[in-house]
Amino acid sequence: SDGTGPFSIYTFNRITGGDTIFPLRPGFASDHFVFTGKEADDRQSAISRQFAAVHDIKAPFFAKPGDGIFHFYFPEQGLIVPGGFYPGADSHSRAYGAYGAIGMGVGSTTLGFGWATGSIFFTLARQRRVKFSGGLQPWVNGKDIVLELLRRWGTEQSQGMGIEFVDTEMQLPMAYRNTICNMMAEAESQNGIFAQDEITTAWFEERGIEMPYPTLRPGADARYEIDEAFDLADVQPMVAKPYSPGNAYPVAEVAKERIVFDKAMIGSCTNGSYEDLLGAALLLRAAKEKGAGKVADGRVLLVYPGSGQVKKLIENPDPRLGGESIADTLRGAGALIRESWCGPCFGQGPDALTAGQKAITSFNRNWQNRMGLGGEGYLASPQIVAASALAGYIASPADLGLEWDPEKFAV
Numbered sequence: 001s002d003g004t005g006p007f008s009i010y011t012f013n014r015i016t017g018g019d020t021i022f023p024l025r026p027g028f029a030s031d032h033f034v035f036t037g038k039e040a041d042d043r044q045s046a047i048s049r050q051f052a053a054v055h056d057i058k059a060p061f062f063a064k065p066g067d068g069i070f071h072f073y074f075p076e077q078g079l080i081v082p083g084g085f086y087p088g089a090d091s092h093s094r095a096y097g098a099y100g101a102i103g104m105g106v107g108s109t110t111l112g113f114g115w116a117t118g119s120i121f122f123t124l125a126r127q128r129r130v131k132f133s134g135g136l137q138p139w140v141n142g143k144d145i146v147l148e149l150l151r152r153w154g155t156e157q158s159q160g161m162g163i164e165f166v167d168t169e170m171q172l173p174m175a176y177r178n179t180i181c182n183m184m185a186e187a188e189s190q191n192g193i194f195a196q197d198e199i200t201t202a203w204f205e206e207r208g209i210e211m212p213y214p215t216l217r218p219g220a221d222a223r224y225e226i227d228e229a230f231d232l233a234d235v236q237p238m239v240a241k242p243y244s245p246g247n248a249y250p251v252a253e254v255a256k257e258r259i260v261f262d263k264a265m266i267g268s269c270t271n272g273s274y275e276d277l278l279g280a281a282l283l284l285r286a287a288k289e290k291g292a293g294k295v296a297d298g299r300v301l302l303v304y305p306g307s308g309q310v311k312k313l314i315e316n317p318d319p320r321l322g323g324e325s326i327a328d329t330l331r332g333a334g335a336l337i338r339e340s341w342c343g344p345c346f347g348q349g350p351d352a353l354t355a356g357q358k359a360i361t362s363f364n365r366n367w368q369n370r371m372g373l374g375g376e377g378y379l380a381s382p383q384i385v386a387a388s389a390l391a392g393y394i395a396s397p398a399d400l401g402l403e404w405d406p407e408k409f410a411v
Contacts, residue, residue, distance in 0.1 A: 003032035004089035004108045005048040011112025023115035029063040029070030068307030069269040071095040082196040083213030091185035098177035100196035125190035126225040128161040134233035138404030142176030143381035146183045147238040150246035158189035175275040186245045240379035243368045251396045261358040264389035271362035272306025279411040280386040281329040295334035296392030347372040
């Protein structure tokens with residue numbers, strides 16, 4: 001990204017002399033310090049732009065501001081494919097595991113070394129398998145699954161292992177898998193991966209993205225340090241309280257506390273897909289039919305699409321919204337749709353929290369000061385964030401009088 005890129009560029013230049021070779025397999029996204037309005041941030045982002053200009057790195061390998069957050073943008077552009085190996089100078093590069101690839105976060109200097117030599121050094125972690133089975137409960141999606149997983153793992157989290165996820169009943173769509181693998185960063189894993197299966201293949205075929213590698217799956221001799229079963233039927237809609245994603249509780253319990261907040265924020269690389277935003281819009285539309293379709297007084301609802309492409313797509317009519325677009329449904333409830341960037345997820349830009357403010361978000365981290373100095377962040381699914389924005393406190397859809405109907409709300 002424009003945040004970590006300058007260090008990678010420095011390393012590359014020190015090794016190669018700067019302009020003697022083309023960097024090997026580079027990818028940049030301008031997504032961290034691009035809409036802050038600060039001169040210092042503009043200077044930092046300019047380092048990546050200048051490097052791209054020198055080496056003629058263009059789209060989709062270089063994403064300009066607003067094109068997207070790179071963990072989300074690169075897969076939709078076909079730069080991430082099943083069977084690939086993708087180190088990235090950002091911890092949420094683990095999201096690529098949703099696409100049947102190895103994605104892992106590395107240091108910026110390691111990445112710069114990779115651009116110069118075509119290889120990196122890393123130590124293979126011990127392996128751990130999580131087998132998902134059982135039916136999903138009402139309103140449960142990928143965010144709830146990963147929050148419950150982090151809650152169960154406790155302070156040890158993944159123990160630094162590589163995590164293989166198995167969707168035994170083939171029911172978790174790519175948007176759910178993206179959220180789960182993305183937040184293996186918070187689980188402190190080396191990576192998380194769903195091996196390529198029918199859901200993976202269909203996602204790439206629908207988009208016309210070539211899959212050049214043979215299908216890779218674990219063999220009969222695969223061994224796991226920990227092999228665990230995870231019954232999805234036990235998962236409820238969840239909310240993570242400060243200051244850890246693993247500090248999670250069922251939203252039905254949290255709603256009783258009537259926790260008020262200043263901002264509700266939906267999107268990010270974790271939950272910024274078309275499907276994520278559609279899920280929020282479907283809830284808002286149903287709430288409007290019950291007379292509760294506006295953001296509560298004193299609250300603000302902000303939306304950050306995962307990419308510029310998603311931002312464009314949500315302007316198109318969607319039949320599940322009666323021909324209205326996701327964007328119009330969101331705006332009709334009082335939401336503001338921002339550019340695609342990281343922004344308040346890591347405490348940057350005008351929407352970052354200030355001292356004493358609270359936010360309910362679909363982001364990935366709620367560590368102390370993460371969303372802004374002195375602010376407090378809560379984590380939940382887009383649907384729970386949307387319901388809370390209408391209620392004015394952290395709430396479940398049931399608090400709005402909404403009953404689960406898979407034909408109406410499932411995405």
